Amino acid sequence: MKRVYTKEEACIGCRLCEVHCLTEHSRSKNIIKAHKKEFPRALSRVLVEELRPVSFAVQCRHCDEPVCVEACITGAITKDESGKVVHDEEKCVGCWTCVLVCPHGAPRRDLERKKVAKCDLCPDRETPACVEMCPNRALVYEER
Amino acid sequence: MKTYQLPEVKIERDKDRCIDCQVCVRQCAFEAHIVDEDGEVYSEDEKCVACQRCVSLCPTNALTIKDNKPFVKDNANWTAETQKYIWKQAETGGVLLTGMGNPKPYPIYWDHMLLNASQVTNPSIDPLREPMELRTYLGSKPDKIDIKMVDGEPVLNTKLAPQLMVKTPILFSAMSFGAVSYSVCEGLARASKELGTFWNTGEGGLPQNLYEYGPNTIVQVASGRFGVHSEYLDAAAAIEIKIGQGAKPGIGGHLPGEKVGAEVSRTRMIPVGSDAISPAPHHDIYSIEDLSQLIFSLKEATEYTKPISVKISAVHNVAAIASGIARAGADIIAIDGFRGGTGAAPTMIRDNVGIPIELAIAAVDTRLRDEAIRNRVSVIAAGGFRNSADVIKAIALGADAVYLGTAALVAMGCHVCQMCYTGKCNWGIATQDPYLEKRLNPDVAAERLFNLVRGWSHEIAEMLGGMGLNAIESLRGNRLHLRSIGLSTEEMDILGLQAAGSPMA
Known part of the structure; x- marks a missing residue:
């Protein structure tokens, strides 16, 4: 399956991926409204890890053997037939077990809504927003 | 010591558009954008070099860099620039340094040359249909x-x-x-x-x-x-x-x-x-x-x-x-x-x-x-x-x-x-x-x-x-394909060009 891969040598730590991820997962999908008008604010599912000059964006790896799926106490996280690790917000109870077990630190806690937020590979787009909007092509969406 | 230098540009931040994402802060090596402890982003004009990096990367187009040359009393000799150089050297005692090419408004002769084209008596060539040689040695x-x-x-x-x-x-x-x-x-x-x-x-x-x-x-x-x-x-x-x-x-x-x-x-x-x-x-x-x-x-x-x-x-x-x-x-x-x-x-x-x-x-x-x-x-x-x-x-x-x-x-x-x-x-x-x-x-x-x-x-x-x-080699040194416009006869003589309007000799 296609996954988002980071090219650490090209990541400039601008964090525009975070900005556009948040926008994509907002209600309005309007960058200004999403950041200034929507409460609770949507949460970016990608996080840039940085220790200058090294930086790279981390999001759910959609693992072949996802420990979060095994650990989820309500069955909210599953692996679908395409290989994508999907998260059902309805079922999520905010126990943070997936946060605890994920080796990549990918699931994020949405404290306002008491739900986990994780990368869904932007189902409404052909290419995930983070990849498309990266100004230095540090993220690629491809099959490996 | 307080510098006499005046900021030359003004950074305008449209607060209605700014989402405080701090991309500008992270991108400016000159530290013209700063974030305060409340997470609010603001700018310091005097540090800006107008490289447009922040403007280019701002995801909401909230930033504009505007010309803010200091107004000095009209004087063709003592312009803002000449004064700026003197202020700088009076402070440092050093040689003025800069980068890139000569920016002064000297004549750009390219803009006083016009190219020829074929009409009727000699056919033009369509490079999409016929071979066109740009190769040279x-x-x-x-x-x-x-x-x-x-x-x-x-x-x-x-x-x-x-x-x-x-x-x-x-x-x-x-x-x-x-x-x-x-x-x-x-x-x-x-x-x-x-x-x-x-x-x-x-x-x-x-x-x-x-x-x-x-x-x-x-x-x-x-x-x-x-x-x-x-x-x-x-x-x-x-x-x-x-x-x-x-x-x-x-x-x-x-x-x-x-x-x-x-x-x-x-x-x-x-x-x-x-x-x-x-x-x-x-x-x-x-x-x-x-x-x-x-x-x-x-x-x-x-x-x-x-x-x-x-x-x-x-x-x-x-x-x-x-x-x-x-x-x-x-x-x-x-x-x-x-x-x-x-x-x-x-x-x-x-x-x-x-x-x-x-x-x-x-x-x-x-x-x-x-x-x-x-x-x-x-x-x-x-x-x-x-x-x-x-x-x-x-x-x-x-x-x-x-x-x-x-x-x-x-x-x-x-x-x-x-x-x-x-x-x-x-x-x-x-x-x-x-x-x-x-x-x-x-x-x-x-x-x-x-x-x-x-x-x-x-x-x-x-x-x-x-x-x-x-072929590009057919053009090399072929100055008859150029005509000059708005140049003195002396300049035309050095360039070896005829005036626009003069016939093929």
Whole structure:
């Protein structure tokens, strides 16, 4: 399956991926409204890890053997037939077990809504927003 | 002490649009954008260099950088700029430094030249349907050629001097590793290979990882002799002796020690952190005869397999100097006009020394023709080529090809803020800071350079076809395809041009 891969040598730590991820997962999908008008604010599912000059964006790896799926106490996280690790917000109870077990630190806690937020590979787009909007092509969406 | 300097630009932040994402804060190496403890972002105008990095990356277009030149009472002599220079020097006692090419409003002769096109009496050529040759060969051509017939086929009996074959008459100018980042060098090298042209190492040596691009590389031997060793010479397609640079004729170069990191140190063969000083003259060249010795030393060292170029800045006596260089045995003469760029030069020199490349091309071409030695050398013109029309006009004036420096940098993201000498280039171009350098992805750089030259080449082919020519070599030095507009008769005389409206003679 296609996954988002980071090219650490090209990541400039601008964090525009975070900005556009948040926008994509907002209600309005309007960058200004999403950041200034929507409460609770949507949460970016990608996080840039940085220790200058090294930086790279981390999001759910959609693992072949996802420990979060095994650990989820309500069955909210599953692996679908395409290989994508999907998260059902309805079922999520905010126990943070997936946060605890994920080796990549990918699931994020949405404290306002008491739900986990994780990368869904932007189902409404052909290419995930983070990849498309990266100004230095540090993220690629491809099959490996 | 409080500075007398006034901010020259104003950063306008549209608070309705700003989402406090801090991209601008992270992108500005000059620290013009700051975030306070409440997470609110604000700006300090006086630190802004107007490089437009924040404006380009702001995801909501909340930022605008506006001209905010200090208002000084109307005075043609004591302008805001002249006063600014004095304030600066009164504070520091130093030499004014700057980057890029001469920005002064001297005449741009390209904009006073018009190209010809065919109508009725001679057919124009459609380059999309008919062959169009942009390929040319750079190097010394024989005075005459001897052909013998073998089995009814003509065979060249004359031994030709080594030539550089370029698929388009556009090469990339010398920009040294150290002055520019590794990513720039890699982008230039990869684009050159893709385009079938050449990039030039400048005086900074050839980084180890780029040796594979040797067949598309011109290496420089400059007065500092940085990074010159036998593998370096062997790796290259051609060798260029750098005598001068258009932005700073007559003076040397100085790469500050802060820019000499491990990789630059290895490539230049100097200690980490030491200043790399290129003397103004080559200390072994004080005459044309001395130059000839270096040319032939380099030819000997490479067994006469590569053309040797000599790069000079366009100065008052450029035609006679070029004649001497041709007679000294050079295969290529590169001439850099006064609008040529630099990583660092004293402002007064950049802005006041040298002559426009247009006049230099014409003067050199005329002189070499008059002396019947034009065939002995190819002429590469450099210094401020802005578009394909400038290139084709240069070739019609008498150049064989052109070097692009600034245009290539602009293609890679440069916004000509002239702060190269600070080493804080926010675009990852003129910097050795690993955090800043990452901003130029070599993949992106190579692609953008390729696109630029491809686009220009298409336009050149179109214009050539319009003139009824099917090869760039048919245009070289063909000044009848140019007409001048708005020039004095003296300037027209130097350029060898007739006025627009005068018939084909």
